[in-house]
Amino acid sequence: MATISIDGKHYEVEDGSNVLEAVLGLGLDLPYFCWHPALGSVGSCRQCALLQFQNADDDRGRIVMGCMTQVTDGMLLSLSDSRAKAFRADVIEALMTNHPHDCPVCAEGGECHLQDMTVMSGHRDRRYNGLKNTHVNQDLGPLIHHEMNRCIACYRCVRYYQDYAGGTDLAALGSHDHVYFGRHEDGTLESEFAGNLVEVCPTGVFTDKSLVHDYTRKWDLQSAPSICTACGVGCNTIPGERYGRLKRIHNRYHHEVNGYFLCDRGRFGGGWVNSERRLRQAGAQMSDGCFAPLTQEQAVQRLQTLCGADSKLWGIGSPRASLESNWMLRSLVGDEHYCPGFGPEQDALRAVMTALTEGGVATATLPEIEAADLVIIVGEDITQSAPRIALALRQSVRNLGLEQAANLGVQHWQDAAVRNIAQNTRSPLVEWVSASTRLADVATKTLTLAPTDIARMGFALAAALDEGAGVDGLTADQTTHVVQLASRVLGAKRPLIVSGCSSHDASVVYAAQALAAAVARRHAATRVVYTVPECNSVGVGLLKGTHKDLADVVAAAEAGHIDTLVVLENDLYRRMKKEWVTRLAAAVPNIVVLDALETSTCDAAQLVLPVASFTEAEGTLVNAEGRAQRFYPVVSDVGERLPGWQWLRLAAVGRANRSDLETLMHLDQVLEAIAAEQPQLDGIRAAAPDASYRDRVGLKAARQPHRYSGRTAMYADKTLHEPKTPVDEDAPLSFSMEGESHALPSALRSFVWDPGWNSNQSLHKFQAEIGGALKGGSAGIRLIEPKGQPAPGAYSVPAAFEPPLSGWYLTAQYRIFGSEEMSAHAPGILAVSAGPTLILSADDALQLALAADDGVTLITADGSVDCEVTVDPALPKGTVGFVVGHAHLLDLRAGETVSLEKKPGLMRRSEVIASDGVRVYG
Amino acid sequence: MTDLDVIPTLSPEEIAEIEHEVALIPRRDSAAIDALMIVQRHRGWVSDSSLKAIAALLEMSPEELDGIATFYNLIYRQPVGEQVILFCDSVSCWLRNGDGVKEKLSELLGIDYGQTTADGRYTLIPVPCLGACDRAPVMMVGDDLHTHLDDCDLASLLTCEANHD
């Protein structure tokens, strides 16, 4: 620690940090633009100026930039000296010479760092009376709106986009006062993390296109703490709502999960909740196949009838439904009749559950991923399957360069200096993957292999580290690679093994577990990351019980053991082949489907019940690291919809043996019941405060910021009566602006705001240290902590991959846009998703005379499907990849042998955008 | 992302010259400025398609390369005439009636800064101090420096330049 003096007062601050960080950390105000806690310092905006004095006799001092000045013990500073203040006002005045002052029509307005800093710096009157430079804006695609004229040239966007996120198609163009931040030409930004520009840009250059087109002033957004449902990482989010519509999703800082950033699927994928395909009302299928609308009361009656005491009841749960809903379903139907509803990833997922709970190696937190000095990725295109992790891995490769900089006495936050020193130096990141990945640009080595060969590499390296018997039949190159990598592993300090379910092959996960155990025996600091496909895959996996397979359900149905099948938030077509769904539907007299969106499965149901989405209900999700996290409704009026568990609670009324369920009226009661029954889930109660939470003055946490307007007038066009504040009995949050906004538990924070700090830059007011944990504690709670010694698990090394004698071996490939079910219904995500894609090696493409975008017919044992071709030169011989989750490709399975035929005249993606802008492909 | 299909836009000579520069340095993308200048020497300016081709050859994105191309004064991202006239508009020439000469030149050619003559022969561009202040005012026509412009007949100078080529 160092003692510094600011305006005559002494403070203890962190040694080696920079003055700006130290000042902000002390809770003092110092305006800034180019500095960002995750991006470090470059000294471009010159806004964070203050005065530094040589010694006590120095009464002149000199202007220094806070962000570029290292804290030293005994340093003398002044924030409030009139020269420092005048300088800061001068900087703003200069920045504003070309700014259009278009705040009234700017989507950033009211939540704008530039507005805040302008006010904070005291600049008010414009004295520049010359012409302003103007720019032409670009079309950056369906997600991000560009308005260059608002730019103050802080360079944050390109530093974030290029340096931090690894994007290449956004650059600083031009020079002097004609610098321009954009693309070489109009076009969709390529980075999967482009959406963070919306939050990184301190003004309104990059804004959320969906918000721009469905605009609400920022302070009129009602928000709630939420959890992203678009993958298993469980990023913390803040959805913003007005008039019942989701307007935008912002990042909610969580030090250990997502830090400052989201991926674009998470940010823009929530738009499905506004979809026309949302189920708004219960319906009963009539003989003509049409659905008759039911009131909630009628629906409950029908539900109770179908789930009556004598009914042989089975249930299929869902890894995308909350823990509460899944538990309620399982309780309703009984353990032996409950199926979690996993799809083709089931075997790999079960292997992941074993690795997590019994592997004995801790899962990395976000800072631990970023700190890894050696990364081995076992069978994951992590950018597609768990994007936020990939963004963290992009930071991990910098560690060697940071070390070089440290050796020259350059602090890690000196961003430009560190990058100049490091140049292309990277910490090792090795990928064993089944196709080219989006991390290839930072990987020090990429081997593309068939999944079983990936597993073999893992076992081989584990054996090399354990000095045990190797794996037979590796190629010479593979053997050399294993030997070299083993020595690098021994030299590493913080190794990280990344694997997961994406290959749909359990042997890959077994290999990762064995490897992690071998590495962990060498280094106690070893960490793992396992990806899972959905937001609650692990939560459902943690529910103890028999966990029937879907095949068991079909068998039971065909044996006549099922009267009523309750399908919870699950489109069965995404889980089993169409033929099996048909058989199941034919064998079950009554199917009840509960879901948020209309799916194909609904057509097989006699009763369809509308379920509240993540913006309309509360619940608990368990992410891939085993962290239970709570999400809360942001919409108060959910109409006829109920959370899944509420429907199921009502269904239990007539169940002789489970009428107790009916009494679980509130979420907290459900959580109690789960914890009582399942001790391994006991932690879920502590994931967030319960509904009895009250702040110092006896209020719940507010969902509306203090500036929220129109509360009494919002619905004046419908009724003259002032609406009553909606009551939320289940949540510790109120639909109100009354309540504590500062001393809040992190799990209940709906927005960040501090006097003078209206943008998300106010976050530092809520952090215990800049870039560190929140003062309100770490939201959520980890349910899984490694116990015992690193365990390699029970496994056998698979045989080497042999290309099929005729045909191709199908490998699963995920896509950030399109593979996930719900986000694919968000308009922005739909617009950037590819059509049904088949990935071919260059050799095979040549042999079949196919080029990118050509049509190909893929023939399986069950039938055929037409795809567009993508060529991947690195694809292993004998394999072809298909995009998991695409509506046309749901019947394909990894590991199948398929044959291919050229399909002349296939309509290409660009040609099938219908005139109304809706793609023909589902 | 780089698009390998566009590389053939460049001639074998251009590619060879660029690869020669690449061979001298530790990183391909470090040859960006040299590569832009090489292509400009062959084509007079750097078109969008040239830019993409150079970017692909150097394994960088068009954005990264355009950020460099648009930073520097002597890389032309718009078509220029057969000859580029770099007219010094800096202080020593200004003291020696540079403005007056520039007016005469503009009148003679019928173009202002940033413009190209209708016949496509000349593009007039201002240039910072050409480092020949003892001979001010000065300009460059193509690769040739012309000095003491206040005393010379611009029309015949340009005619000489034309013949000289």
Next chain:
Amino acid sequence: MTDRPLTQNLRPDGSPVWLADYEANGGYQGLRRVLTDSTPEACQQVVKDARLRGRGGAGFPTGMKWSFVPMGEKAGLGPKYLIANADEMEPGTFKDRIILEQDPHQLIEGMILAAYAIQADVAYIFLRGEYTVAAQRVAAAIKECYVAGYLGQDIRGSGYSLELHLHRSAGRYICGEETALINALEGKRANPRPKPPFPQVSGLWGRPTIVNNVETLCNITHILTRGADWYQSLGLGADSGTKLFGASGNVKTPGVWELPMGTPIREILENHAGGMHDGYQLRGFLPGGGSTDFLTPDHLDLAMDYDVIGKAGSRMGTGTMIVLDDRHCPIGMVRNLARFFAHESCGFCTPCRDGIPWIVQLLDRFEQGLATEEDLALLEEKARFIGGIGNTHCALAPGAMEPVLSALKYFREDFEQHISGRGCRYQSLGRGH
């Protein structure tokens, strides 16, 4: 006759001195001797003892700059670099051009020796793009050196190897700043880098790098062959050696002359530059290029020494003077310079990028007769904001404001007249010669 080591080879007709003639004049003898007889450390010491200061403008002691380069194993793996800064773009500066065009081997020999002293493996000449003649001649001279074995592997059997490349800049004044130059050599946008790390420790491609001005490097051969004492004895005052001084503007014989450090300004302007053109009076001058403060006729008897000029409130800069006469508007001159600097700003930091154009806009108002007293106050306020040391990322903006602030000091009545007279009275004077 005083020694004129830098210009001793130059010919009246300006034709280049090629290798044979350069060698005949004693060229490369020093190189051969130093490479066999002297250690890098000894070379560094001689340059330090000679008290050579950088000739590019900042006047930093060359020997001290070199001493920061890690030597031996401390340098780590990979090459070290020496770069000759031949990006002569400072307005009113035309001194390096004569050496580059007429005596390229003098630069190359100096570079090889400097490279040897810091044990560099690769050297670059970063040449201004518009210097086309220099480009041809330097390239040809480099070729001659490779053929003659002064460059390449094992130079003349000394065991020392050096590669030398010519890089032609694509044109930006900011490339004269050494870290911006390094970025340009790396093929990037030439934004100056933050320091530390200094290039001596981490420069080109992250490796130890020295950037020296052309004239500085030319001095090295002479210092190493004739000794520190001899070099110190050349200066008339506190500073060592000779310097290429120059003058432009409405003087009778503008040009460049090699003169001892400490030569009085009056001697340069009246003897060498021949005094003012007939009908012109001296009003002031920028002593060392466009980014130095005005001095006035009151300063004519000062010696051109770094500290003397510094004490007078200006800088030696490049030592090439720009002379303002009484028929040209000081505001017009300052506006011309400010527009140059506004255009040449790299656009990285706020005061420079957005501030200097504002200065230009305000000066325009003076020239157009629109300026008010408020504009004058604003001009001064903004110039101080932009020009304060440490206020900006690099030294471009402070340099840019030196003419502005000194004009406000010495030519304030002109600003007042532009306000009261609603325009520029010089415009009616005409500029005939």
